[in-house]
Amino acid sequence: MTAPSTAQTLAPPAGQPLGQPPAQPPASERAARRARRLRGALETYISLPLFALLPLVAIWIATFHFIDVERNAALGAARDATREQVDTYEAQMARNLTAIDQTLKVIKYAVEMNGATGALPVLRRQGLLPPGLVIVVSVTDRDGKVVASNPAMPALDVSGQSFFATHRDLEDGSAAGAPQVSHTLSDSARAEPHLHFSRRINDADGHFAGIAMVEVDPAYFTSSYEHSREGERGLLALVGNDGVARALRVGDKVSWGQHIAIDGLPGDAAEPRLIIPDGVPRYAGMRRLHGFPLAVVVGLAHGEQMAQYQQHRGTYLAAALGASLLLVAVVGLVSAWSWQLAKARRRERHAQETYAAASEASLDAIFVLRNVLATDGAVADFMVEETNSRAGQLTGIAKDAMRGRLMGEMLPFYRGNGMFEELARVAQDGGVAETEWQAAAQPASGRWLQRQVVRVEGGVVVTIRDITERKLTEERIRHMAHHDELTGLPNRSLIRDRLEQAVKHAQRHGNCLALAFVDLDGFKLVNDGLGHNAGDELLKVVGGRMQACLRRNDTLGRLGGDEFVILLQDVADDPLALAPVLEKIRQAVGEPVMIAGQAVQVGCSMGVVMYPRDGDDPKTLMMNADAAMYRAKDLGKHNFQFYTREMNASVEEKLVLLEGLRKALEATLDADAPAHAGRFHLVYQPKVDLRTGRMFGVEALIRWRHPEHGLVPPPRFIGLAEESGLIVAIGEWVVRSACRQAQAWRAAGLEGLTVSVNVSARQFEEKRLVERVANALRESGLPPSALELEVTESLLMRDLNQAVERMRELKAMGVSLSIDDFGTGYSSLSALKSFPISTLKIDKSFVRDLADSTDDQAIALAVISLGHRLNLRVIAEGVETEQQRDFLLAHECDEMQGYLFSAPVDAERIGEMLAQQARRDRMRLAG
Numbered sequence: 001m002t003a004p005s006t007a008q009t010l011a012p013p014a015g016q017p018l019g020q021p022p023a024q025p026p027a028s029e030r031a032a033r034r035a036r037r038l039r040g041a042l043e044t045y046i047s048l049p050l051f052a053l054l055p056l057v058a059i060w061i062a063t064f065h066f067i068d069v070e071r072n073a074a075l076g077a078a079r080d081a082t083r084e085q086v087d088t089y090e091a092q093m094a095r096n097l098t099a100i101d102q103t104l105k106v107i108k109y110a111v112e113m114n115g116a117t118g119a120l121p122v123l124r125r126q127g128l129l130p131p132g133l134v135i136v137v138s139v140t141d142r143d144g145k146v147v148a149s150n151p152a153m154p155a156l157d158v159s160g161q162s163f164f165a166t167h168r169d170l171e172d173g174s175a176a177g178a179p180q181v182s183h184t185l186s187d188s189a190r191a192e193p194h195l196h197f198s199r200r201i202n203d204a205d206g207h208f209a210g211i212a213m214v215e216v217d218p219a220y221f222t223s224s225y226e227h228s229r230e231g232e233r234g235l236l237a238l239v240g241n242d243g244v245a246r247a248l249r250v251g252d253k254v255s256w257g258q259h260i261a262i263d264g265l266p267g268d269a270a271e272p273r274l275i276i277p278d279g280v281p282r283y284a285g286m287r288r289l290h291g292f293p294l295a296v297v298v299g300l301a302h303g304e305q306m307a308q309y310q311q312h313r314g315t316y317l318a319a320a321l322g323a324s325l326l327l328v329a330v331v332g333l334v335s336a337w338s339w340q341l342a343k344a345r346r347r348e349r350h351a352q353e354t355y356a357a358a359s360e361a362s363l364d365a366i367f368v369l370r371n372v373l374a375t376d377g378a379v380a381d382f383m384v385e386e387t388n389s390r391a392g393q394l395t396g397i398a399k400d401a402m403r404g405r406l407m408g409e410m411l412p413f414y415r416g417n418g419m420f421e422e423l424a425r426v427a428q429d430g431g432v433a434e435t436e437w438q439a440a441a442q443p444a445s446g447r448w449l450q451r452q453v454v455r456v457e458g459g460v461v462v463t464i465r466d467i468t469e470r471k472l473t474e475e476r477i478r479h480m481a482h483h484d485e486l487t488g489l490p491n492r493s494l495i496r497d498r499l500e501q502a503v504k505h506a507q508r509h510g511n512c513l514a515l516a517f518v519d520l521d522g523f524k525l526v527n528d529g530l531g532h533n534a535g536d537e538l539l540k541v542v543g544g545r546m547q548a549c550l551r552r553n554d555t556l557g558r559l560g561g562d563e564f565v566i567l568l569q570d571v572a573d574d575p576l577a578l579a580p581v582l583e584k585i586r587q588a589v590g591e592p593v594m595i596a597g598q599a600v601q602v603g604c605s606m607g608v609v610m611y612p613r614d615g616d617d618p619k620t621l622m623m624n625a626d627a628a629m630y631r632a633k634d635l636g637k638h639n640f641q642f643y644t645r646e647m648n649a650s651v652e653e654k655l656v657l658l659e660g661l662r663k664a665l666e667a668t669l670d671a672d673a674p675a676h677a678g679r680f681h682l683v684y685q686p687k688v689d690l691r692t693g694r695m696f697g698v699e700a701l702i703r704w705r706h707p708e709h710g711l712v713p714p715p716r717f718i719g720l721a722e723e724s725g726l727i728v729a730i731g732e733w734v735v736r737s738a739c740r741q742a743q744a745w746r747a748a749g750l751e752g753l754t755v756s757v758n759v760s761a762r763q764f765e766e767k768r769l770v771e772r773v774a775n776a777l778r779e780s781g782l783p784p785s786a787l788e789l790e791v792t793e794s795l796l797m798r799d800l801n802q803a804v805e806r807m808r809e810l811k812a813m814g815v816s817l818s819i820d821d822f823g824t825g826y827s828s829l830s831a832l833k834s835f836p837i838s839t840l841k842i843d844k845s846f847v848r849d850l851a852d853s854t855d856d857q858a859i860a861l862a863v864i865s866l867g868h869r870l871n872l873r874v875i876a877e878g879v880e881t882e883q884q885r886d887f888l889l890a891h892e893c894d895e896m897q898g899y900l901f902s903a904p905v906d907a908e909r910i911g912e913m914l915a916q917q918a919r920r921d922r923m924r925l926a927g
C-alpha cells in the first residue's frame with residue numbers, strides 16, 4: 001500500500017506542459033530535497049563514526065596524560081634515589097678516606113718520632129696499624145725506596161711515581177698536609193691492583209725525608225654497592241679530580257681506569273645521559289670529597305628506574321588500544337548494519353518509484369483500494385487510494401477525481417454485478433481472485449475485461465485488463481477448430497460433438513434422429529481435370545445447395561475431401577419419411593454448376609442411418625452410415641441407401657483384408673516370419689513388338705497367395721493398400737524384386753529385356769520415391785535404362801507440377817516412364833507435351849471391342865496418332881485376339897501386351913520364353 005503514495009510524488013506537477021523544459025522547482029520541493037539531503041547526512045552509518053571519534057580521541061588523550069604523569073613520577077623518583085645514593089656514598093667514602101688519612105698521619109708522626117724503620121714496629125705494638133690483610137702500610141726513604149711495610153713486602157721503589165714526585169718536590173713543608181692518591185695500579189711488589197694513599201714525611205729540619213703510604217684494594221671503595229638499591233646495572237665510582245676512575249662498580253663487576261667527565265656531571269640527579277662507555281643510559285650524580293682529590297659518582301640505570309613506568313605505560317596503551325578497537329568494532333558493526341538498512345530503504349524506494357512509473361505506463365487499469373469497515377468490522381465499501389491513467393480511461397472518471405472516493409458512490413453498478421462481493425471476500429479471506437466479464441456500462445460497454453484482485457494490507461489491489469482482442473482471437477480459433485475452412489461448415493470434431501449431443505437429447509426425449517454420409521460422385525474428375533480451385537468452388541456451391549435443403553436445427557458438416565455429413569434431428573422413426581429431403585438433396589447436388597465458365601455436374605452417394613434402430617451411439621452410427629454410403633456407390637452412385645445389417649459384413653471383410661495385407665507384407669519381407677496371411681510374389685507379362693513379334697520387355701504384376709483364399713487378384717487389394725498407405729512399402733518391395741529379377745535374366749545371358757513396374761498415386765506422391773527407385777537399381781545392379789515405371793493418366797493430373805518435377809528426376813536418372821490406361825483420364829495435350837515419357841499405353845477397355853466398336857477404334861487410332869506426333873511409342877494392352885492385333889498392326893501401333901501372346905507368368909517361364917526366342921533368332925540367322 002506504499003507504492004501509490006510514491007506514485008503521487010512521481011507524477012509531473014499538474015499543469016506542466018509536455019515537451020517544455022521544467023520550470024524552477026517550487027520552494028516546497030526544494031525544501032523537501034534539502035530535508036532529504038540532511039536526512040542522508042544524519043544516516044547512522046555516517047553520523048555514528050563521526051561521533052565515535054570523540055570518545056576515541058578522549059581515550060587516547062587520557063591515556064597519554066596518565067602515561068606522562070607516570071613518567072614524571074618515575075623520573076622524580078629516579079632523581080630522588082640518585083640523590084640519596086650520592087649522599088650515602090659520599091658519606092661512606094668520606095669516612096673511609098678519613099680513616100685512611102688518619103692512618104697516614106699516625107705513620108708520619110711515628111716516623112718522625114721513631115725513624116723510618118722503627119715507626120711501624122712501635123705502631124704495631126701499640127695496635128695502631130690497620131689489619132694487613134686489607135690495608136698495606138709502608139714507609140719510603142727520601143729516594144723512594146720502601147724501607148718498612150706492614151705486612152712485609154718485597155723491595156719496592158716508588159721514586160718514579162707521580163705522587164712521590166709531588167711530595168718530594170714540595171718546597172714548603174706546610175704543604176705536606178695534603179694526602180696524595182695514585183691511579184689504581186699494579187707494581188713489582190704487589191701484582192693485585194691497588195691504590196696508593198700517601199703523605200709526605202719531613203725530617204727535623206723540615207726537609208723531605210720520605211713518604212708514608214697506605215695501599216688499598218679498589219673493590220674496598222665500591223663494596224657498599226647493594227643490588228636492592230643500585231639495581232643490576234647501577235654504578236658506583238670513586239674518581240680522581242683528573243677524571244680517571246680509581247674504582248668503578250657496575251653490578252658485580254669492579255673496574256678502574258675509565259675516564260669520567262665529572263666536571264660535566266651535575267651535583268644532583270638529572271636527566272639520564274651516557275656517562276660511561278658501556279652504553280647504558282643512567283641518572284647520574286657526583287659529589288667532590290673534601291680534603292681529597294677525589295669525587296664520588298653514583299649512576300642508576302634508566303631502564304631499571306623506569307621499568308615500572310614502562311610496564312604501566314604498556315598496560316595503559318594496551319587498555320586504550322583495546323577500548324579503541326572495541327569502540328571501532330561496535331561503531332563499524334552498527335554503521336554496517338545501518339548502511340545495509342539504508343541500502344534496503346533505497347532499494348525499496350527505487351522499487352516503489354519503478355512500480356509507480358510502471359503502473360502509470362501500464363496498459364492495465366490499477367486500483368489501490370482501502371477497506372471501509374462497518375461497525376461490525378465487515379467490509380462495507382472500498383475507498384480509492386490510488387489509480388493510474390488507464391483506470392481513468394476505463395471508468396471515464398479522471399484519475400485525480402477518483403482518489404479518495406468511495407467505490408459504491410463512484411461506480412454504483414459494482415454492487416450489482418458481483419464485483420463488490422468478490423473484492424470483500426478477497427479483502428477478508430485473502431488469496432487471489434480472477435474474473436472475466438463483459439462490461440455493461442460506458443465507456444467500456446461491450447468490451448471483455450479481466451480483473452485480478454489481490455489482498456494487501458488494509459485493502460485490495462485490483463488490476464483490470466481489456467481482453468477483448470484475446471476473446472475475439474479465441475473465438476476465431478475456436479471457430480476454426482470446429483469448422484471447415486473452405487465451406488465454413490462444421491468439421492469432423494464439431495459434427496462428432498453435435499452428434500453426441502443429439503444422441504443424448506434423443507435418448508432423453510425418446511426421439512429419433514438420422515445421419516447421412518454424402519460422398520460426391522465425379523468430384524475427382526473435376527478436381528483433377530479443372531484444378532483444385534475449381535474443386536474448391538464446386539464444394540462450396542454443393543455445400544450451399546445441401547444447406548438450403550435443410551431445416552435450421554439440422555446440421556450439415558464436411559468431413560474432408562468430397563465427403564459431407566448431414567444430421568437431422570427429431571425425425572419420424574420411418575425411413576420413408578426421410579426420402580423427400582434426401583431426394584431433394586440428391587437433386588440439388590446433381591444440378592449443373594458453372595465453374596470458370598464451364599458447366600460441370602456431379603452426383604452424390606448417400607448412406608443413411610437412423611437412431612436408435614441402426615445404432616445407439618455416435619461411433620456405430622457413423623460407421624454404419626459410411627457402410628451404407630459405400631453401398632450406394634456400389635449400386636451405381638448418385639442415390640441414397642438406408643443402412644442394413646448385411647452392409648457391415650463388407651466393412652468387416654475390409655478390416656480382415658487389411659490385417660491380412662499387413663501380415664503378408666511382413667512375411668514377404670521377412671522369410672522367417674510365419675505366413676498366416678500368405679506372401680506376395682511377382683508374375684511377368686511379356687510385351688511384344690507388333691511388327692517383329694519379339695518379346696522386348698515384361699510388365700511386373702503383383703500377386704497375393706493367401707493360405708485360405710488362394711490367389712487374391714490385385715484389384716481386390718491394391719485399392720485398400722492405397723487407402724491404408726501400405727502400398728508404399730508394398731510398391732518398394734515390387735520395384736526391388738522386379739529389378740533383381742531383371743538383372744538375374746541379364747546375368748543369365750538374356751540381354752536387352754526391360755521391366756515395367758506399376759506405380760500407384762500414393763507411391764508417386766511419396767517424397768522418397770526417387771530415392772527408393774535409385775536404391776533398388778543400385779542394390780540390383782540393373783541399369784536404369786532397363787526399368788520403366790507405369791503411371792496412370794489420372795495420377796499425373798492430381799498435381800501436375802509436382803508430377804512433372806518427379807518424372808523429370810526419374811528421367812534424369814535414366815529410368816523410362818509410360819502412361820498407363822491412356823484415354824481414361826483427362827490429360828490436356830499441353831500437359832502431355834510437358835511429360836518426359838517415352839510410351840503411351842492404350843487402355844484395355846478400348847482394345848476389348850476394337851473389332852466391333854467404331855468408337856473404340858476411333859479412340860485407339862487417336863491415341864496412336866497422338867503418341868506418334870509426340871514422338872512416343874504406343875502400346876496396346878489386353879490384346880486377346882488376332883483381329884485386335886491385326887487392327888493395331890495395320891494402324892501402326894508399336895507394341896502390344898495381352899493373352900494373345902501370353903498371360904502374366906512366373907519368372908522361370910519368362911526365362912524359357914526368352915531362351916526359345918534366342919534359339920529362334922539363331923536359327924533365323926543360320927537359315
Ligand SMILES: Nc1nc2c(ncn2[C@@H]2O[C@H](COP(=O)(O)O[C@H]3[C@@H](O)[C@H](n4cnc5c(=O)[nH]c(N)nc54)O[C@@H]3COP(=O)(O)O)[C@@H](O)[C@H]2O)c(=O)[nH]1
Pocket residue numbers: 685699700701702713714715718731734758759760820821844877878879880897898899900903904
Ligand atoms: N500399383 C500396382 N498396381 C499393380 C501391381 N500389379 C498389378 N497392379 C494393378 O492391378 C490391376 C490389375 O492387375 P492384374 O490383375 O495383374 O491385371 C493385369 C493383367 O493381368 C491384365 N491383363 C493383361 N492382359 C490381359 C488381357 O489380354 N485381357 C485381360 N482381360 N486382362 C489382361 O491387365 C492388368 C494389367 O493392367 P495394366 O497395369 O494397366 O497394364 C492393374 O491396374 C495393375 O496395374 C503392382 O505391383 N503395383
